[in-house]
Amino acid sequence: MPLSSNYTERVPLVTGVITKANEGELMKMLKVLNNDEFLKKDITGVTIKGDETIMLFSRTNKYDILFGTFDEMERKLANYKAFVQYGFKEKVDFDNYKTINLKFTQQVVCTK
Numbered sequence: 001m002p003l004s005s006n007y008t009e010r011v012p013l014v015t016g017v018i019t020k021a022n023e024g025e026l027m028k029m030l031k032v033l034n035n036d037e038f039l040k041k042d043i044t045g046v047t048i049k050g051d052e053t054i055m056l057f058s059r060t061n062k063y064d065i066l067f068g069t070f071d072e073m074e075r076k077l078a079n080y081k082a083f084v085q086y087g088f089k090e091k092v093d094f095d096n097y098k099t100i101n102l103k104f105t106q107q108v109v110c111t112k
Contacts, residue, residue: 010040016048025070029054032074038081061094068103076102083108 012033018026029046033039043065045057056065067076080102087094101109 012043013045014047015045017050017052018048022048022052022070025073029070029073032077036077036081038084039077042084061097063094063097064099066099066101066103068101072105075105079105079108083110 012030014026014030026046026048033043042058042060043056044059045055047055047057049055052069054067054069056067058065065080080100083100086092096112097110099111101111103109
């Protein structure tokens, strides 16, 4: 594919342990991220650690997003979006947070 000097697509950087077993779920996640306007702009990286734990990285905030596994992916991403929207509405200083934990589908756990 030739390079374009006129256009650069924003895509997340994917690193870590990518296997045949998690490749399909990773592609599904990347499609979900790409199809959502907010997530497409905010998520800059996906790292899959050796224990199948997924970390996401935000463009606009300094915190790390501990995603857990691919289970209930859409719900976890919806929880993250709701957290960020609530934070903007309440004028939360996101720089105070070190980690946003989305491993649990019923709650978002923040670490300062």
